[in-house]
């Protein structure tokens with residue numbers, strides 16, 4: 001096959017309104033109930049409106065949704081592997097019924113599209129997970145994504161108003177029609193898509209180059225951007241790495257393109273969706289490796305499941321699938337080879353993701369064969385070793401447990417090191433400056449802790465050190481703060497586990513006495529719970545240890561973890 005393939009279903013869909021119809025719908029939309037699209041939904045709607053999801057003209061109704069989930073078929077019988085859904089909250093859905101129109105906005109309030117509702121129904125993400133992922137295990141990253149969806153699905157046709165504004169990588173963004181046009185303009189009728197959602201190092205570059213040579217096709221690194229920010233590095237760094245990868249590939253025959261796509265981590269079924277999307281963009285071929293579109297801890301799917309499912313659906317697709325083996329480095333030959341071609345007795349070399357991450361964090365050497373130096377430099381800049389990353393030390397414990405004293409002692413020690421700025425977010429100070437209107441109900445405490453977490457995560461992101469010292473009595477809230485900050489740098493939880501009797505006997509501020517008399521309501525440890533941390537990095541009982549000893553212990557832990565040296 002050598003011509004640009006026709007879109008899935010035969011026609012490239014374009015859902016944008018134009019001219020008078022556009023102006024009319026825009027003014028009507030001011031009166032429609034408005035839904036703010038999430039990051040993932042913005043990716044979906046952009047692909048729907050531009051025809052990357054052809055032949056879909058909107059979100060499926062319940063019957064069609066079931067057909068997709070159960071049989072991988074649309075109502076028309078055409079193959080479609082994963083439902084593209086619009087999930088909304090119960091509160092938003094409460095007043096809606098079929099026939100109503102809704103407006104779909106981006107988070108800044110810009111009108112992106114409107115939708116006429118055909119159907120709305122309570123989502124059953126458990127059976128969706130069972131069918132689409134083969135498991136309901138909540139530790140599967142894809143199942144976890146599903147469980148975070150809103151509880152009501154809405155089906156209906158979309159009327160496109162404007163694509164979501166995208167400010168970065170403009171020169172690499174193409175709609176399916178534009179990329180098809182680009183291929184025609186260059187007279188490229190054998191194009192090979194390399195789907196990429198993580199940086200390409202030497203082995204991936206060698207694999208892509210070799211496949212293109214073998215297929216006698218033009219290679220396009222088709223990068224997925226505007227995902228939800230997970231992975232080794234951010235989208236910006238990753239795109240810069242692809243630009244650098246281009247330097248190692250033949251200039252006349254290779255192209256870099258980007259599209260918004262949010263991964264569902266659905267392995268084989270997602271690989272089918274990738275293939276449909278690539279066919280719609282006009283590719284004649286797509287590289288599919290082992291574990292294509294699988295979560296990085298790859299025990300969830302059989303390694304060749306994606307290649308098998310694609311082969312099974314060969315007749316449903318015009319795009320040709322190019323299955324590839326993992327490429328490894330063979331030192332004895334100074335060459336990158338597919339695993340199956342490594343001569344007997346020679347050792348295939350590879351650096352697993354976790355090992356790469358460990359070496360980056362601890363500033364350990366990375367072998368020269370692993371990456372072109374410029375790409376590694378870019379990665380090292382985005383992922384500095386731990387001793388140059390920001391981090392947060394989060395003290396939690398009862399009132400009077402000694403959090404503030406320890407926090408101050410630790411601050412002095414860290415300031416002495418002098419390599420990073422140190423900010424102290426002590427409970428009292430925060431309550432004065434950041435949370436002055438808040439009381440001590442569960443809701444208010446949670447709000448207080450989330451504010452502290454937000455400020456600490458910003459300090460951490462900017463490479464500084466934040467020391468927090470609130471009571472933070474609730475486990476779930478501490479977990480949220482940990483997640484928020486860990487995405488930016490280090491998070492070290494210190495449980496100041498001084499027993500209640502000791503705190504109460506100290507009673508520096510006389511609060512325990514007043515709480516016992518019922519003069520202070522909801523007092524932590526007396527009339528309000530303190531949920532003991534289960535996985536604090538450090539546990540300190542100040543009735544058994546001085547502040548100096550305790551701060552030394554924390555410094556040792558920071559050293560052990562690699563955050564200071």
Ligand code: PPS
Nearest residue numbers: 399400427440445448470471472473521522523524
């Ligand atoms: S929380 O739960 O994390 O939001 O609390 P935090 O911001 O750290 O504030 C705790 C300080 O407020 C004083 N205080 C109370 N603590 C607990 N429960 C009640 N009801 C309460 N009312 C006032 C108390 O002095 C705490 O200070 P520390 O420094 O912890 O002793």
